[in-house]
Amino acid sequence: MVSIVLISGLAVAQQDVQYTNFMFSKFNFNPGFAGMGDGICVNGLARQQWMGYKGTDGEGGAPSTYYFAAQSPVKVLLGGIGVVVTKDAIGFENNTSVRLAYSFHLNIGSGKLGIGLQAGFLNKQIDFTKFRPTDDSDPLLQGGNESAMGFDMAFGAVYKTDKYYAGVSFTQMQNIWNAEAEFASGNDNLANPDYINHTFITGGYFYQLSMMPTITLNPNVLVKIAGTSSAQFDLNMLAWYNKQVYAGVTYRATDAVSVLAGYKVVNGALKGLMGGLSYDITTSKMSSGTSGSFEIFLKYCFKIEIPAKKEKHGTVLYL
Numbered sequence: 001m002v003s004i005v006l007i008s009g010l011a012v013a014q015q016d017v018q019y020t021n022f023m024f025s026k027f028n029f030n031p032g033f034a035g036m037g038d039g040i041c042v043n044g045l046a047r048q049q050w051m052g053y054k055g056t057d058g059e060g061g062a063p064s065t066y067y068f069a070a071q072s073p074v075k076v077l078l079g080g081i082g083v084v085v086t087k088d089a090i091g092f093e094n095n096t097s098v099r100l101a102y103s104f105h106l107n108i109g110s111g112k113l114g115i116g117l118q119a120g121f122l123n124k125q126i127d128f129t130k131f132r133p134t135d136d137s138d139p140l141l142q143g144g145n146e147s148a149m150g151f152d153m154a155f156g157a158v159y160k161t162d163k164y165y166a167g168v169s170f171t172q173m174q175n176i177w178n179a180e181a182e183f184a185s186g187n188d189n190l191a192n193p194d195y196i197n198h199t200f201i202t203g204g205y206f207y208q209l210s211m212m213p214t215i216t217l218n219p220n221v222l223v224k225i226a227g228t229s230s231a232q233f234d235l236n237m238l239a240w241y242n243k244q245v246y247a248g249v250t251y252r253a254t255d256a257v258s259v260l261a262g263y264k265v266v267n268g269a270l271k272g273l274m275g276g277l278s279y280d281i282t283t284s285k286m287s288s289g290t291s292g293s294f295e296i297f298l299k300y301c302f303k304i305e306i307p308a309k310k311e312k313h314g315t316v317l318y319l
Contacts, residue, residue, distance in 0.1 A: 017065045017088045019045060020250055020258045020278040020295050022202070023220040023236060027069055028084055029200045030156035030169035031101035031116030035073035035080010038272070042070045043299035050282065050290040061091040062290070071101075079104040079114070094125040099152060111161030118154035118171075122195065123147060150174065150195060166203040173197055199225040216240040218248075236260075246276070256280040256293065272301040 019025050025045055027033040045067040053062035071082030080103045088095045099120030106113045125147040156169030172195045204220040218238040225231045232255070238248035244266055250258040262276025280293035 017047075017067070017086060018224070019047060019065075019067070020234075020252075020256075020260065020280055020293070021045065021276060021297050022222045022234060023204060023218075023238070024274070024276065024297060024299060025067065025069070026158075026165075026167070026202060027071055027082055027101070028067060028086070029154075029171060029198075030158055030167050030202065031082070031118035031154055032103050032114040032156035032158035032167055032169065034071045034082040034101045034103035034114070034116050035105065036103070036112065036114050036158065036160055037071065037073075038301045039303035040070070040072040041299065041301040042068075043297060044068045045295065045297040047293065047295040049280075049293040050286055051294060052291045053286070053289050063088065063090040065089075073105070077102070079116075084118075084120075092127045096123045096125075097121065097152060099154070101154075108159070109161075111159055114156075114158045114160070116156045116158075116169075118152075118156070120152050122150045122152045122172075124150070152195075156200075162206070164203070164205040167201075169200045171198045171200065196227045198227075199223075201225075214242050216243060218246070250278070252280075255284050256282050258293075274299045274301075 017028075019028070022029075025043065045065070047063075047065040047067075049063040049065070051062065066087045067084070068086075069082060069084045071080060073080045082101045082103075084097070084099045084101070086095075086097045097120060099118050101116055101118040103114040103116035106115075125145065127145045151174050152171075153173040154169060154171040155173065156167060158165060158167030174195060174197075201223040202221065204218060207217045207219075209215045209217065216239070218240060220234075220236040220238070222234040222236075223231065224233070232253055234250055234252045236248060236250040238246045238260065240246045244264050245262075246264075247261045248259075250256075250260065252258065258278050258280045260276060260278040262274065264274040265271055275296075275298045277294070277296045280295075282290055282292055
């Protein structure tokens with residue numbers, strides 16, 4: 001019984017996945033960003049948190065996350081659309097989500113406002129056979145590999161210009177209606193998953209140094225609020241060289257200090273391709289059992305341009 005309580009508490013903290021490279025994956029937690037990029041954009045990300053963590057039973061259980069997204073502006077819809085697929089594992093629990101999003105775009109001043117809505121499904125799987133109960137007759141731990149499906153909704157808004165962006169979003173909004181997913185087996189002895197709505201507040205600014213025109217400073221911030229009781233913030237600073245190469249550092253309150261680096265192709269056949277990685281130095285109590293967290297991502301943006309149709313004229317002069 002104690003084991004499932006501890007795992008459930010940890011799962012609550014990990015319900016909405018976290019990324020160190022959040023500034024390059026904003027669409028994942030804010031549907032307002034759908035189609036706000038430079039053409040069609042696809043990106044993928046892999047994160048291994050708390051590397052080397054073995055748990056009290058020596059079987060691991062450190063969180064690992066995989067993320068894929070595709071988005072594009074659609075003029076006929078006056079906005080953009082996108083899809084997000086996320087797989088997140090922690091302990092004996094696996095969470096998979098598939099979400100579709102639409103964002104309405106409106107030009108305001110020197111920038112663009114995006115108002116987005118996202119809907120999809122969440123699947124939670126728990127392998128109860130791997131638990132180590134202190135009491136073998138505990139009815140909560142008599143299940144096998146159980147799964148539950150739930151409906152997910154998110155809402156977000158963002159205002160973006162060439163120099164800055166700011167947005168707010170609300171995810172896992174099904175909790176507002178007290179929606180509850182049920183395990184497929186229907187076993188009443190198993191606690192059904194309870195999803196918590198999250199609030200994300202994000203912003204960033206691009207400042208080109210007048211004395212060093214090849215250097216652009218890019219501070220970013222992300223505030224994450226789980227329900228009404230838990231909040232965390234990430235403060236990031238990136239320095240770009242010629243808008244191609246970047247390096248930076250992130251501070252995540254009570255959790256980690258991270259270093260980031262990456263490269264963006266701005267010319268040639270691979271223009272629009274971007275990649276980066278980060279390493280988190282754990283500062284919480286987990287630091288004694290881990291060697292930090294590692295993250296890598298790739299992103300590619302491109303445009304499909306249809307060439308103008310050439311007009312042909314006939315004349316008797318060429319007969």
